[in-house]
Amino acid sequence: MESSRARRRRRPLPCIALVLVVIVGGAATGTVYVQAQAHSGGGAVSSSATPSASPSASMSVSVRAGGEASVEPVAQPTVDxxxxxxxxxxxxxxxxxxxxxxxxxxxxxxxxxxxxxxxxxxxxxxxxxxxxxxxxxxxxxxxxxxxxxxxxxxxxxxxxxxxxxxxxxxxxxxxxxxxxxxxxxxxxxxxxxxxxxxxxxxxxxxxxxxxxxxxxxxxxxxxxxxxxxxxxxxxxxxxxxxxxxxxxxxxxxxxxxxxxxxxxxxxxxxxxxxxxxxxxxxxxxxxxxxxxxxxxxxxxxxxxxxxxxxxxxxxxxxxxxxxxxxxxxxxxx
CATH class of the missing domain: 3.40.710.10 (DD-peptidase/beta-lactamase superfamily)
Structure with missing residues (x-):
């Protein structure tokens, strides 16, 4: 029978919910919810993110190793x-x-x-x-x-x-x-x-x-x-x-x-x-x-x-x- 310590080692690492507030031009324009799965042995983080609805802009968010977030605006269609x-x-x-x-x-x-x-x-x-x-x-x-x-x-x-x-x-x-x-x-x-x-x-x-x-x-x-x-x-x-x-x-x-x-x-x-x-x-x-x-x-x-x-x-x-x-x-x- 496995010891309680061994069971703890085999237990999957928990998902981490990160909440990022995106700041553009000094004002918060939307909240981005990122669900990250931590992997053992190196701190690498994989993530997917979807910005909340915004009337003025869309954003693409990626999270690099170490938890650093990169936010880039997505161009909106031009109104004719x-x-x-x-x-x-x-x-x-x-x-x-x-x-x-x-x-x-x-x-x-x-x-x-x-x-x-x-x-x-x-x-x-x-x-x-x-x-x-x-x-x-x-x-x-x-x-x-x-x-x-x-x-x-x-x-x-x-x-x-x-x-x-x-x-x-x-x-x-x-x-x-x-x-x-x-x-x-x-x-x-x-x-x-x-x-x-x-x-x-x-x-x-x-x-x-x-x-x-x-x-x-x-x-x-x-x-x-x-x-x-x-x-x-x-x-x-x-x-x-x-x-x-x-x-x-x-x-x-x-x-x-x-x-x-x-x-x-x-x-x-x-x-x-x-x-x-x-x-x-x-x-x-x-x-x-x-x-x-x-x-x-x-x-x-x-x-x-x-x-x-x-x-x-x-x-x-x-x-x-x-x-x-x-x-x-x-x-x-």
Whole structure:
């Protein structure tokens, strides 16, 4: 009969449960449970490990001899926001003959998405571009805007006054002045309208998003003072013009400029809207361009539904999904 000491020697070594807290960037991101089988005669440890679920990262863990753990991140699939926006736009009703293009930027993450790449008449959204060009010229000259220029700027942006826009269009040098400024601002596919037809300036949604980044983002061609000035004017739009991309906001904040233009040859409407909206504390820059609308009202509905769809691509990631859904219901009503 074996002695009790011999039985103890033949007994299998116990499994050892190790709990590792994985630290990444100074914060615990997950707990990894490692079950290790110790082997006699040398301290070698074999193990398998599975990280706990994490919304932001996956990790691969191996345990070397002596109990040293090695943690390596596993790359996550890249989100294609353009595809998500195209899917969101499938729910937007576009009447026969109309076209729409959308671009959106999540200011917090820097991620963006675009739908459509056609060129459209700007109508009155070019007034933001006209003022940006004027401010850039004033910066270069080391001067402030004159009292007359400020008066025109206020009327042009807040009330969409065309007489004021024409005065400042002349002041910047018409299309040549606009195009020169846009080359510096990064608008590569925008071309100023002929003569005094500033409303027939051609642009893309992507270019309008670039302009919005100059006004609301981290681009620096425009000075901080110039950006603040433009933002304030775009946040004081006349009550009867408070439509468009603001439909995607949750009520906590927006700043915008709209454009609407009935084309004489066809009787169809260009309806555009650009600006910044806030949803659950997150800021989004949105540009929506459309043409071929049978009525102004239908064009506004198209632009608003498109803005809501654009923000919905990111709102779920930023925590604003409920607000975006509420805005969608408002735009559809």
């Amino acid at each position: 926001h353009d595809v998500l926006l195209a899917e969101a736009m499938e729910s937007v009703t576009v009447e026969d003959g109309a076209e729409v293009s959308v671009a959106v930027l999540d200011v917090g993450s820097g991620a963006s998405a675009a739908y459509g790449n056609g060129r459209f008449d700007t109508a009155s959204i070019v007034k933001v571009d006209i003022l940006a060009a004027l401010l850039l010229q004033a910066q270069d000259a080391g001067r402030e805007l004159t009292a007359a220029e400020k008066s025109y700027a206020t009327s042009m942006i807040e009330n969409s006054d065309n007489t004021a826009a024409s005065a400042l269009w002349r002041a910047i040098g018409k299309a040549e002045g606009l195009d020169t400024a846009n080359a510096r601002l990064g608008l590569r596919d925008t071309e100023g309208g002929d003569g005094m037809y500033w409303g027939l300036t051609q642009t893309t949604a992507a270019d309008q998003l670039t302009l919005l980044r100059q006004v609301f983002g981290e681009e620096f061609e425009l000075s901080a003072q110039s950006r603040t000035y433009l933002r304030e004017l775009m946040g004081e739009i006349a009550v009867d013009q408070q439509w468009g991309v603001s439909a995607a906001a949750d009520g906590s904040g927006w700043a915008l400029k709209n454009g609407w233009l009935p084309r004489t040859a066809t009787g169809l409407w260009d309806i555009n809207s650009v600006g910044r909206v806030t949803v659950d504390g997150h800021d989004y820059l949105v540009a929506v361009l459309s043409d071929g609308n049978s009525t102004k009202a239908k064009g506004i509905s198209l632009v608003e539904a498109s803005a809501v769809a654009a923000v919905s691509v990111f709102a779920g990631e930023g925590g604003g999904a409920s607000a975006a859904a509420s805005a969608s219901a408002t735009a559809a009503s």
